[in-house]
Amino acid sequence: MAVISNLKVFKDSAWLGWQMEANWTDPFLFLTYSIVKPIAGTLILVLMYMVVTGGETGNAFFSYMYVGNAMYMFVADVLFGVTWVIHDDREHYMTLKQVYIAPMNFYMYIMGRSAIKIAITTFGVLVTLIFGVMALNVNINLAAVDWPLLAASLVLGLGCICILGLALGGVSFLTAKHSIGINEGMAGVFYVLSGVVFPITILPTWAQPVSKVLPITYWMESVRRALEPEVMQELADTSGFDVTGMGGVSDLTMMLYLLVSVAVFFVMSIGIFRVADNIARKKGKIDWTTAY
Amino acid sequence: MTESYLMRNLRAVRGRAYPRLIGSTREPSWFVFDVILPLFTIAGYAYVYKFLDARAELIGYVVLGGAMTAFWLNILWSMASQLYWEKEIGNLSLYLMAPISRMSVLAGMAVGGLFETTIQAAMTLAIGAIAFDVVFSLASPALLILVFVVTMIALYGMGMMFASLYLLLGREAYHLSALMMEPVYFASGFYFPVKQLGFWAAAGASVIPITLGLDALRQIIFPGGAEDAFLSLNTEIVLLAGLCVVFMILARYSLRYMEYLGKTTGRLTLRWQ
Amino acid sequence: MQHAVETQSLTRVFRPKKKKEGDIVTALDSVDLQIGRGELFGVLGPNGAGKTTLLKILSTLLLPTSGKAYVAGFDVEKDLMAVRERINMVSGGEISGYGLLTVRENLWMFSQFYGIKSKEANARIDELLRRFGLTEKAKAKVRTLSTGQRQKMNVIRGFVTNPEIVFLDEPTLGLDVNAARAVRDFVVDWIREDRGRTVLLTTHYMMEADELCDRIAIIDDGKILACDTPTNLKRMVKMNSTLTLSIAGLNEIDGFDTIPGLNSYSQTKDVESSTTKLRFVVEDESCVSDIISKVVAEGSKITSLQKTEPTLEDVFIKLVGRGLE
Numbered sequence: 001m002a003v004i005s006n007l008k009v010f011k012d013s014a015w016l017g018w019q020m021e022a023n024w025t026d027p028f029l030f031l032t033y034s035i036v037k038p039i040a041g042t043l044i045l046v047l048m049y050m051v052v053t054g055g056e057t058g059n060a061f062f063s064y065m066y067v068g069n070a071m072y073m074f075v076a077d078v079l080f081g082v083t084w085v086i087h088d089d090r091e092h093y094m095t096l097k098q099v100y101i102a103p104m105n106f107y108m109y110i111m112g113r114s115a116i117k118i119a120i121t122t123f124g125v126l127v128t129l130i131f132g133v134m135a136l137n138v139n140i141n142l143a144a145v146d147w148p149l150l151a152a153s154l155v156l157g158l159g160c161i162c163i164l165g166l167a168l169g170g171v172s173f174l175t176a177k178h179s180i181g182i183n184e185g186m187a188g189v190f191y192v193l194s195g196v197v198f199p200i201t202i203l204p205t206w207a208q209p210v211s212k213v214l215p216i217t218y219w220m221e222s223v224r225r226a227l228e229p230e231v232m233q234e235l236a237d238t239s240g241f242d243v244t245g246m247g248g249v250s251d252l253t254m255m256l257y258l259l260v261s262v263a264v265f266f267v268m269s270i271g272i273f274r275v276a277d278n279i280a281r282k283k284g285k286i287d288w289t290t291a292y
Numbered sequence: 293m294t295e296s297y298l299m300r301n302l303r304a305v306r307g308r309a310y311p312r313l314i315g316s317t318r319e320p321s322w323f324v325f326d327v328i329l330p331l332f333t334i335a336g337y338a339y340v341y342k343f344l345d346a347r348a349e350l351i352g353y354v355v356l357g358g359a360m361t362a363f364w365l366n367i368l369w370s371m372a373s374q375l376y377w378e379k380e381i382g383n384l385s386l387y388l389m390a391p392i393s394r395m396s397v398l399a400g401m402a403v404g405g406l407f408e409t410t411i412q413a414a415m416t417l418a419i420g421a422i423a424f425d426v427v428f429s430l431a432s433p434a435l436l437i438l439v440f441v442v443t444m445i446a447l448y449g450m451g452m453m454f455a456s457l458y459l460l461l462g463r464e465a466y467h468l469s470a471l472m473m474e475p476v477y478f479a480s481g482f483y484f485p486v487k488q489l490g491f492w493a494a495a496g497a498s499v500i501p502i503t504l505g506l507d508a509l510r511q512i513i514f515p516g517g518a519e520d521a522f523l524s525l526n527t528e529i530v531l532l533a534g535l536c537v538v539f540m541i542l543a544r545y546s547l548r549y550m551e552y553l554g555k556t557t558g559r560l561t562l563r564w565q
Numbered sequence: 566m567q568h569a570v571e572t573q574s575l576t577r578v579f580r581p582k583k584k585k586e587g588d589i590v591t592a593l594d595s596v597d598l599q600i601g602r603g604e605l606f607g608v609l610g611p612n613g614a615g616k617t618t619l620l621k622i623l624s625t626l627l628l629p630t631s632g633k634a635y636v637a638g639f640d641v642e643k644d645l646m647a648v649r650e651r652i653n654m655v656s657g658g659e660i661s662g663y664g665l666l667t668v669r670e671n672l673w674m675f676s677q678f679y680g681i682k683s684k685e686a687n688a689r690i691d692e693l694l695r696r697f698g699l700t701e702k703a704k705a706k707v708r709t710l711s712t713g714q715r716q717k718m719n720v721i722r723g724f725v726t727n728p729e730i731v732f733l734d735e736p737t738l739g740l741d742v743n744a745a746r747a748v749r750d751f752v753v754d755w756i757r758e759d760r761g762r763t764v765l766l767t768t769h770y771m772m773e774a775d776e777l778c779d780r781i782a783i784i785d786d787g788k789i790l791a792c793d794t795p796t797n798l799k800r801m802v803k804m805n806s807t808l809t810l811s812i813a814g815l816n817e818i819d820g821f822d823t824i825p826g827l828n829s830y831s832q833t834k835d836v837e838s839s840t841t842k843l844r845f846v847v848e849d850e851s852c853v854s855d856i857i858s859k860v861v862a863e864g865s866k867i868t869s870l871q872k873t874e875p876t877l878e879d880v881f882i883k884l885v886g887r888g889l890e
Contacts, residue, residue, distance in 0.1 A: 029464075033471055041474035044483055045340065051484045052344040065340070092380055094660075175321050185329020191336040198343035297646075300680030307677025310670070311663045318665050382661035386722075389624050390678035391649035397678075555628040558579050561621070 009104045013112030020088075021116045038073055038124035039131055045069050045197060046136065058137035060234040064224065064244075066138045067231075068196045070128040071223050073121055075161055075196075075216060076187040081117025082165025083183040085110050086172050090286075097286055107270075110169060111162060118158065139231050149251055150226035156258040157219035163262065163269045170273030173280035190216045200245040208245060215261030221246040222254045304396040305403060312370075312404025322408060326362070327415045331423075334358030334416065337483050338424050348427065349516045350484070355420035356509060357482035362412040364476060364502055367447055368469045370405045371398060372454035376466050379458070385561045394547045398452045406444075429515040435525075436512050442532045443505030449539030450501060456543070456550035460559055476500060481507070485520035494522050501535045504528045567638040569730050569763035570600040570623060575632035577618050577787075592618040594787040595632065600780075603760040605752070607778030608767040609877065611885075615787040616767035617656075620732045623765070624654045637729055650679075652730045655723035657738025659716065664708030668699065668718050671707055672725055679726040686725065693721040697747060713744035720748055724755060733766045737773065749777055771877040781877070783884055790884045799875045801883070807873045808853055810843040812865040817841065821859065826852030840868055 049062060056062075089096040099109060132138035168183050175182065190196065193207060194216035200208050211217050221244065225232055235243050242248065249257075280286050316322065337354045375398075378384040387397050420426065430436060457465040479493070480486065480503040486494045487507075497503045508528040510517035523531070554560030577593040592615045600606045608616050621627035622634055625645050633640065639647040662671045669690055676686035694700045697717045702710065710718065716736070723731055733752065737745035756762050768774050774781050775795045782792040791798060812818075815834045821827060826849025833842045845856055853872070860867060 033467060037471055037474060040478050044474065044478045047478065047488055048337065048340055048350075048484050049344065051350065051488050052341065052346040061344075065343075092377075175319075175325075182325050182329065185325055185332065188329055188332030188336065192332045192339065197336065198339050202339050202343045296680065300678075303677040303680055307674045310674055311666055314670065315663075315665050382656075382659055383663075385624075385626055385654075386661055386675065387678065388626060389649055389652070389654060390675075391646050391680075392678050552628075555626065558577075558627055561626055 006105050006108045009108040010112040010115070013109045014115040017085075017113040017116035020113075021120060034120055034123055035127050038070075038128045041073070042066070042069055042128050042132070058139070060139070060231045060238065062136070063132075063139040063228055063231045064199075064235060065197045066132045066136065067129070067140070067224060067228055068220055070125050070132065071220065072187075072191060072196045073125050073128070074118075074158060075190050075194075076184070077121040077124070078114065078118055078158065078161045079165045079168065079183040079187050081114040081121075082110060082162055083168045083172055084117075085113040086169045100286055107166065107273075110166060114162070114165065118162075140228055141230055144229050146226040146229060149222060149255075152255055153219060153222040153226055153258070156255065156262055157216075157223070160215050160219065160258065160262045160265055163265045167265075167269035167272040170269070170276035173276045173285060174283075190214065193217070195220050195244060195246070199243050201243060211245070215258055215265070217246070218249070218254045218257050218261070221249070222251065222258070225251060301392050301396040304390070304392040305400040308397050308400025309404035310400075312401060313407055316408045323411075326408070327412050330358070330361075330412075331416060331419055334420055335423065338420070347516075348425075349514050349520065351424050352421075352426040352428075352514050353485065353510060353520075354483050355417060355424060355426050356513070357477075357506060358420060359413040359416040360502060360506055360509075361477070361482060362409045362416065363444065363447060364482075365473070366402075366405050366409045367451035367454070368472060370409075371401050371448070371451040373458060373466055373469045374401055375455050375458035376462065379462075379561065388551070388560065394456075394551065395452055395543060398455055398543075399448075402448045402451070427515065428513045430513050432512065436509070439505065439508045439512060439529060439532070442529065442536060443501055443508070446501035446532055446535040446539055447505070449536060449543050452543035453539055453546045456546040459547070459550040459554045460557070462559075462562070476502075479503070481522075485510075485522070487520065487522040498522075498531065499535075501532060501539070504532050504535075508532070568599045568635070569602045569604065569637060570598065570606075570765060571635045572596050572598045572619075572623075573633040575619070575622065575634050576630050577615075577622060577627065578630045591787050593622070593629070596784075596787070596789055598782060598789065598792070600763060600765060602763055603756070604779045605756050605764045605766065605777055607774040607781040608765065608784055609769065609771070609774045609781050609881070610767075610784035611769055614784045616784060617734055618787075619784075620654065620734050620765070620767060624652060624732055625649060651728060652732065653723045653726050653728040654732040654734065655720050655736050657716070657735035659719040661719065662707050662715075662722075664706065667704050667706055668694070668710070669703045671718065672722055675722050676725050681726065689725050689727070690721070693725055696751060697721060713740050716740055717744065717747065720751065724751075729761060730763045730765065733764060735768055736766070737768075737770065745773075749773065753777060771881070775877050783881060785885045791880070795877060798877065798880045801880060806847050806850060806875075808845040808847055808856065809869075809871045809873070810845075810856075810860060810867055811840045811869040812843065812860060813840055813868055814865065815839060815841055816865070818843070818860060818863050818865065821845070821856065824852050824855045824859070825849070827856065 045065060046057070049057065049065065053062075057066075086096065089099060100106065129138070129140065133140050164186070165183065168186060171182060193200070193203065193211045194214050195211065196216075200211040200217065203211060224244075232244070236247060246254075334354060337358070338351050341350045341354065375384060378387065388394070421428065454465075454469070457468070461468075477483065479489070479497040480500050481489065481494070481497070482502075485507070486497060486503055489497065494503070504523070505528075507522050508525055511521050511525045511528075518525075522528075551560065575593055575596040575598075576591070579590040579592055581587045581589070594615075596615075596619065608619065610616050618627065622629050623636055623641060625641050625648055628642060633642075635641065636648045637651045639651075641648055663674075666674070669687070672690045672693075673683065673686055676689070677683075681689070690703075691700070694703055697720070699714060699717055699721070702714060702718075707715065707718065716739070720736060723733070736752075737748050740748065752764060752766070756764055766774070766778065778795065780792065780794050781798060783790045783798070791801065793801075815836065817832050817834075821830050826847055828846040828848045830843065830845045833844075834840075835842060843860070847853060847856075857867070857870075
C-alpha cells in the first residue's frame with residue numbers, strides 16, 4: 001500500500017514538475033531552449049580547446065573532455081533541479097507549507113518534481129553527444145559501447161546525484177533566496193575534482209585523494225569506459241601511464257563503489273534533510289520568504 | 293524634468309538600493325554561495341587550460357572572466373528577472389503606481405547589488421590570481437577604471453532593457469534569462485579571446501557590452517592581452533561609450549512600451565504567467 | 566469643483582491569448598461614476614464583479630478598453646505622473662514588502678518612492694504606527710508579523726505618503742474583528758481630518774460598506790446596478806420593518822387589527838419556553854409604540870423585543886437576484 005501510495009505521489013508530482021518546466025512557452029521555443037542551452041555550454045569548452053590546439057578535435061583528448069562535459073550536465077542540472085523544488089515552492093509559489101503538511105512522502109514529492117528535470121537533461125545530453133559526433137568528430141562507436149555497464153552506471157550515478165540533491169534541498173530550508181548558488185557551488189566542486197573535463201592527475205597531489213573519495217569521479221570513469229572504450233584505450237596507449245588516475249580500478253570495483261556511495265549518501269542525505277527540516281521547523285523557516 | 297522630480301527619483305534609487313545593501317549584511321551566507329563555491333567552476337576551466345598546456349595568459353583570462361560573470365549574473369537574476377519576483381510577491385504594482393521613473397527602481401537594484409557583486413568579483417579575481425599564479429600588468433589604473441565604469445553603465449542599461457520584458461512576460465522571460473547564461477559566456481568570450489570566434493561573430497557578440505569590456509580589460513591588465521584583442525583599446529572604449537547611450541535610450545523606451553503593452557493586455561500585474 | 570474620481574463609459578474587456586484559455590471577459594461594462602472630494606465611497610459587489618479591475622484602472626495599472634477615467638481631474642491614460650503623485654492603494658491580503666527588512670525600513674523605503682524626506686517620513690511612520698498600535702513592532706522584521714499586523718503595516722504604507730485619494734481594495738480581508746475594526750476606525754478618522762481627502766473602498770462585506778460609506782455603488786458583472794447613500798439604497802427595497810416580541814406565558818392577544826400602520830401579524834406559542842412569539846410587519850413605524858402599549862395593557866410581560874430593517878443584503882438580492890458569495 002505504501003509503495004502504491006508513494007508511486008502515486010511520484011507520478012502526481014512528476015506531472016506537476018512537467019507543468020512547471022514545460023508549459024511556459026510554445027513547444028517550438030521550448031525545444032529550441034532545450035537544445036541551444038546545453039550546446040552553448042559545451043561550445044565554451046570546444047572553443048577553449050581550439051584556442052590552444054588550433055582546432056584539431058578528432059583525437060582522444062578531445063573526446064575524453066567532450067563526453068565528460070556532456071555527462072556533467074546530469075550533475076549540474078539534476079542537483080539544481082532537486083534543490084530548486086524547495087526553493088521554488090517556498091519563495092515563488094508559496095505552496096511549500098501546504099505540500100509539507102500533506103500526508104504524503106515528502107521525499108517522493110521532491111523526486112517526482114525533479115524527475116522532469118532529469119528527463120529534459122537526458123534530452124540535452126543526447127543532443128550534445130550527437131552534435132559532438134556529427135560536427136566535432138567525437139569518437140563514440142555504438143558497436144563498441146558497453147551497454148550493460150552504461151546502464152548500470154547511469155542508474156547508480158543518477159541515483160547518487162538525486163540523493164545529494166536531497167541533502168542540499170534540506171540545507172536550503174535554512175538559507176535565503178540566494179542560496180540557490182549552493183547547488184551550483186557543489187556542482188563546481190565535482191567539476192574540478194571528479195575528472196569531468198580533465199583527468200584528476202592534473203590536480204595538485206593533495207587534491208587527488210579527495211577526488212578518489214567522490215562517487216562522481218567513479219561515475220565519470222565508468223561512463224567513459226562504457227561509452228567510449230576505444231578512446232580510453234587510446235589514451236592509455238598514447239600516454240604510456242595511467243593518465244586518468246583511475247586505470248588501476250576495475251569495472252566491478254567501480255560499480256561496487258558507486259553502489260556503496262549511493263547507500264552511504266542515502267543515509268547521510270536523509271539525515272541532513274531531517275536535521276535541516278527539524279531546525280527549519282523550530283525556527284519557523286518552512287514558509288519564510290527572503291527576497292530582497 | 294523639475295528639481296523635485298529629480299530628487300524624488302534619486303530618493304527612489306536610494307530607497308530601492310537599501311534592501312539590497314541591508315540584505316547583504318543580514319544574510320551573509322551569500323559570501324559562501326556566491327564567492328567561495330563559484331571559485332570551483334573557475335578552477336575547472338583553469339585546469340582545462342593546464343591540461344592542454346595552454347599559455348599562462350589564457351588561465352588569467354579564465355580568472356578575469358570568472359570574476360566578471362558575477363556582474364552578468366547580477367544583470368540577469370538580480371535586476372532583469374527581479375521584476376518577475378517583484379510581480380510575484382506583489383511589490384511590482386506598488387512600484388508602478390509610484391510617481392517615479394521605472395529606471396530609478398532598476399537603478400536602485402543595480403546600485404544596491406553592486407556592493408555584493410563587486411566584492412564577489414574582487415574576491416574571485418584575488419583568490420583565482422593567487423591560486424593559479426596569474427600575473428597582472430597594470431600600466432594605467434585610470435584606464436582600467438574608465439573601461440570598467442563604461443562597461444558597467446552599458447551593461448546595466450542592457451539589463452534595464454531586459455527588465456522591461458518582465459513587465460509583459462512571465463516565465464518566458466525567466467527562461468530567456470536562463471538561456472542567456474551559457475550562450476553569452478560563449479559568445480562574449482568569457483573564457484577565451486573572443487576574436488577566436490571570427491570577426492563577424494565577435495562583432496555580433498559585441499552588442500553585449502561585456503564582450504568589449506572583457507576584451508578591453510584584458511588588454512589593460514595582462515601583458516599579452518593586446519595580441520589576443522579583437523579591436524584596439526581606443527576603439528573598444530568608444531564603442532562601449534556608444535553602447536551606454538544606446539542601451540539607456542533603449543531601456544527608457546522599452547520600459548515604457550512594455551509597460552503600455554502590459555497595461556493594455558492586463559498582464560502587468562498578472563502572477564504565475 | 567472637480568470630482569476626485571470620474572469615469573465615463575469605462576469598459577475593460579480581457580481577451581485570452583489562446584482560445585483554450587477561456588472566453589472573453591467583460592470585467593467592466595460602461596461604468597459611469599462620479600466621486601466627490603471628501604467622500605468615503607464604497608463599491609460593493611461579489612467576487613469577480615469588477616471591483617479590483619476598476620481600482621487597477623484608476624491607479625494606472627491597467628488601461629481601459631474604452632471610455633475615460635479621471636483621478637483628481639487627471640486622465641489616467643495620459644497624465645500618469647500627475648495621478649500617481651496624488652494616490653495610493655492598499656489591497657487586502659497583501660504580501661508585498663521584504664521579509665528581511667523591519668517594519669520601519671519597509672515603510673521608509675516605500676515613502677522614498679514618493680519623494681518624502683527621511684525625517685518627515687519617519688515622523689509620519691511613528692505617528693501611524695502609534696495609531697495602529699504597532700510602535701513596539703517598528704524594529705521587527707516583516708516576516709515575523711502576524712497577518713493582522715502585516716495588513717496594518719500595509720495600510721500604513723498606503724497612508725504614509727499622505728495621498729489625496731486612497732484606493733482600498735478589500736482592506737480588511739482575512740483580518741480578525743479587532744484588526745478590521747482598527748483599520749475601519751482609522752479610515753474614518755483619516756478622512757474626517759481633512760475634507761480634501763477621498764477614499765474609494767471596495768468590499769464584499771455589507772456591514773462594512775453600510776457602516777463606513779457616504780455612498781455606495783453596487784456592481785455585478787462589470788455593471789453599476791445602483792449608486793446612492795446606504796439609506797436611499799435600502800429605501801429602494803420598499804420592504805417593511807419587522808417587529809418581533811416574545812411575551813411570557815402561552816396566552817394569545819387579540820385586537821391588533823385596529824392599530825393603523827400595521828400590515829400583518831402572527832402569534833406562535835413556544836410550549837418549551839412557555840413564551841408566545843408575536844411577529845408584526847409594520848408599514849408605518851409610528852404603530853410600534855401602539856403595539857407595545859397594547860401588549861403591556863393586556864398585562865403581558867415582554868421578555869424580548871427585536872426590530873429588523875431592510876439591509877444592504879436585501880438591496881443586493883433585489884438588484885442582483887442572489888446574495889454575496
